[in-house]
Amino acid sequence: ILMPRAVRAASHLKAAFSRPATARLAPRSSRPAVRALLVAFALLAAAPIALGQRAPTLRGGSWWERTDPGPRGSLPRSRFYTIRSDLPAEDTRRYANLLDTMYLEYTRLMKGLRPRGSAHLDVFMFATEQDYLDTLRTRFGASGTGSGGMFFVGPKGAGLAFFTQGLPSARVEHVIRHEGFHQIANIFFDHDLPPWANEGLAEYFGESVVVNGTVIEGQMTESTLAKVKSLIEQGRIVPFEDLLSRDLRAWNGAVSRGTADAQYAQSASMVHFLLWGEGGRLSDRFSAYLRNLNEGRDPVSSFRMAFGGTDDRALADFERRWREFVKQQSPGxxxxxxxxxxxxxxxxxxxxxxxxxxxxxxxxxxxxxxxxxxxxxxxxxxxxxxxxxxxxxxxxxxxxxxxxxxxxxxxxxxxxPKPPRRATAKDDERDGGGSGAGGTEERSSDAAEKPAKPxxxxxxxxxxxxxxxxxxxxxxxxxxxxxxxxxxx
Structure with a gap:
C-alpha cells in the first residue's frame, strides 16, 4: 500500500544522511564473501528500550485500547522506534534491540542519500494473529490476511506490524528484518525503488544472521539458492529487462498468480551478485544506482547511468555474469x-x-x-x-x-548421567551365561537408572x-x- 510522497523529512535524518552525492557503499572487494559486522551493541545495551513512566494498561477492549499507556504514560521507545506492544516485556525488548541493530545496517546502505519522507518509525507488536488482523483493518484500513507481518503505508498511518502467535522465533525475526528494510526504504525512496531492488534487498537482510548484536550478511539460504539454480536450469528466470522495469502492479500480478517466490528468489540473488559478486567490484555501481533513484531518476535511466547501458547486449552480458556467479555460489x-x-x-x-x-x-x-x-x-x-x-x-x-x-x-x-549399556553375548559368556547364549539384556547400575527428574x-x-x-x-x-x-x- 503506497501513499503520495511525504514533503517533510526529519531533521535528525537530514543531519545524519545528507552527505555529498559522491558517498557510496563501502567497497567489498577486499572482504570475504561473508561479512561479519559488529555493530554498536554495547551502545544498544547501554540504552535499552525505555518502558516509559507507566506501562500500558492491559485492560478490556480493543488491542489499541489495551495497549494505550493512558494520559500520563508514554509508549515504549527504543533508540530509533516508537513501539506499541502487548508482548511480554522481555520479548518486546528483544525485538526492539533487533530492530535497532538492523536500523544501523539499513541506514549504512543509505549513506549519502537524502531522506524524502517522514522519519518517524512506528512498530506494532501483537501477541495474537486476530488482534493483528483486526487492528490493521479497523485502525489503518490495511489487510494483513495471509501474512506474518508487514510494513504498511496509507492515509491513516504507517508502520511495521507483526504477530508472534504460533510462529517460530526464527520466522518472526525474518519478518522483522525483511519488513524493517521496507520501512526504512520508504523514507529514502518513497515509491521510486523498483520492486526487484526493494524486495531483493529486503530478502537479503531477511536472510542475514543476527546473533548477540553481530550482523553477518551475505548468507543466502540453501532453499533460496536451490530455487534460483532450479529456475536457471528450467529456463524459468524472469528476463532481466522485464525484471528491472517491472512496476508494483506487475509485481503484485505475479503474487496473485502464485509465482511470487520465483521473482523474490531471483531478486535476492541479483542483490547478492551486486554486493558480493566479482570480488565486490559491482557494489560501487549498485550504490550509484540507488543514488540515482534517490534523486528521482527513473529505473531504466538509473541503471544505464550506473552500469553503462541497458541495451540487449549489456543486459545479456550482465545476465551471463550473474548466472556464472550463481553456478559457483554456496549457501551461507x-x-x-x-x-x-x-x-x-x-x-x-x-x-x-x-x-x-x-x-x-x-x-x-x-x-x-x-x-x-x-x-x-x-x-x-x-x-x-x-x-x-x-x-x-x-x-x-x-x-x-x-x-x-x-x-x-x-x-x-x-x-x-551415563546411559545404560546394552549387554552382548561376550558379556554373557564372561558372566557365566546370563540370559543365554547370544541373548542381550539391558544392564544398568544405580547410577544409570532412570533419574527421578529429566x-x-x-x-x-x-x-x-x-x-x-x-x-x-x-x-x-x-x-x-x-x-x-x-x-x-
Missing part, C-alpha cells in the same frame, strides 16, 4: 548452521516433552526421525519445512570462507565455523517450560 554456512541448531534444539524440546532424552547426535537424529519431527521456517521466497529424514540437517555445508581442512560441524555434548539438556553448538561458532542457550520460564536461543559461542 552461518545461516545453515543457525537453521540446523534451531531445528535440533526445537526437536530436543519436543522429545523432552515425551520423556525421550537422546545422549548423542546420532541418537537425536534417530529419535527425531522416529518422531517424524518437522519445523516450518519459511521466507518470502517460499515456505520451507525442515524434516528429520533430511540427512543434510545433521551437518553444515561449507561456504567460501570456511577452512576446507577443518570443516564446520555440529557438536553435541551429553550432560546427563536429565539436563545437552550442550549443542558448532565447531570450526567461521567467522564465529554458534551455541544454543537453554532458558527455563517461570512455568517450568524450556526454550532455546541460538547465539554466538
Amino acid at each position: 554456512s552461518v545461516r545453515a548452521a543457525m537453521d540446523r541448531l534451531t531445528f535440533l534444539s526445537e526437536g530436543l524440546l519436543r522429545l523432552r516433552d515425551r520423556n525421550v532424552h537422546p545422549s548423542s547426535l546420532e541418537e537425536l537424529k534417530s529419535a527425531l526421525k522416529k518422531e517424524g519431527f518437522t519445523l516450518a521456517m519459511g521466507s518470502h521466497a517460499g515456505p520451507v519445512t525442515l524434516r528429520a529424514e533430511d540427512e543434510s540437517l545433521y551437518s553444515i555445508p561449507p561456504d567460501q570462507i570456511q577452512d576446507r581442512r577443518r570443516a564446520p560441524e555440529i557438536e553435541f555434548v551429553w550432560k546427563g 536429565p539436563p539438556l545437552p550442550e549443542l553448538s558448532t565447531r570450526n565455523l567461521r567467522p564465529r561458532n554458534l551455541k544454543v542457550s537453554w532458558k527455563q520460564g517461570a512455568d517450568g517450560g524450556w526454550s532455546a536461543e541460538v547465539g554466538l559461542e
Whole structure:
C-alpha cells in the first residue's frame, strides 16, 4: 500500500544522511564473501528500550485500547522506534534491540542519500494473529490476511506490524528484518525503488544472521539458492529487462498468480551478485544506482547511468555474469548452521516433552526421525519445512570462507548421567551365561537408572565455523517450560 510522497523529512535524518552525492557503499572487494559486522551493541545495551513512566494498561477492549499507556504514560521507545506492544516485556525488548541493530545496517546502505519522507518509525507488536488482523483493518484500513507481518503505508498511518502467535522465533525475526528494510526504504525512496531492488534487498537482510548484536550478511539460504539454480536450469528466470522495469502492479500480478517466490528468489540473488559478486567490484555501481533513484531518476535511466547501458547486449552480458556467479555460489554456512541448531534444539524440546532424552547426535537424529519431527521456517521466497529424514540437517555445508581442512560441524555434548549399556553375548559368556547364549539384556547400575527428574539438556553448538561458532542457550520460564536461543559461542 503506497501513499503520495511525504514533503517533510526529519531533521535528525537530514543531519545524519545528507552527505555529498559522491558517498557510496563501502567497497567489498577486499572482504570475504561473508561479512561479519559488529555493530554498536554495547551502545544498544547501554540504552535499552525505555518502558516509559507507566506501562500500558492491559485492560478490556480493543488491542489499541489495551495497549494505550493512558494520559500520563508514554509508549515504549527504543533508540530509533516508537513501539506499541502487548508482548511480554522481555520479548518486546528483544525485538526492539533487533530492530535497532538492523536500523544501523539499513541506514549504512543509505549513506549519502537524502531522506524524502517522514522519519518517524512506528512498530506494532501483537501477541495474537486476530488482534493483528483486526487492528490493521479497523485502525489503518490495511489487510494483513495471509501474512506474518508487514510494513504498511496509507492515509491513516504507517508502520511495521507483526504477530508472534504460533510462529517460530526464527520466522518472526525474518519478518522483522525483511519488513524493517521496507520501512526504512520508504523514507529514502518513497515509491521510486523498483520492486526487484526493494524486495531483493529486503530478502537479503531477511536472510542475514543476527546473533548477540553481530550482523553477518551475505548468507543466502540453501532453499533460496536451490530455487534460483532450479529456475536457471528450467529456463524459468524472469528476463532481466522485464525484471528491472517491472512496476508494483506487475509485481503484485505475479503474487496473485502464485509465482511470487520465483521473482523474490531471483531478486535476492541479483542483490547478492551486486554486493558480493566479482570480488565486490559491482557494489560501487549498485550504490550509484540507488543514488540515482534517490534523486528521482527513473529505473531504466538509473541503471544505464550506473552500469553503462541497458541495451540487449549489456543486459545479456550482465545476465551471463550473474548466472556464472550463481553456478559457483554456496549457501551461507552461518545461516545453515543457525537453521540446523534451531531445528535440533526445537526437536530436543519436543522429545523432552515425551520423556525421550537422546545422549548423542546420532541418537537425536534417530529419535527425531522416529518422531517424524518437522519445523516450518519459511521466507518470502517460499515456505520451507525442515524434516528429520533430511540427512543434510545433521551437518553444515561449507561456504567460501570456511577452512576446507577443518570443516564446520555440529557438536553435541551429553550432560546427563551415563546411559545404560546394552549387554552382548561376550558379556554373557564372561558372566557365566546370563540370559543365554547370544541373548542381550539391558544392564544398568544405580547410577544409570532412570533419574527421578529429566536429565539436563545437552550442550549443542558448532565447531570450526567461521567467522564465529554458534551455541544454543537453554532458558527455563517461570512455568517450568524450556526454550532455546541460538547465539554466538
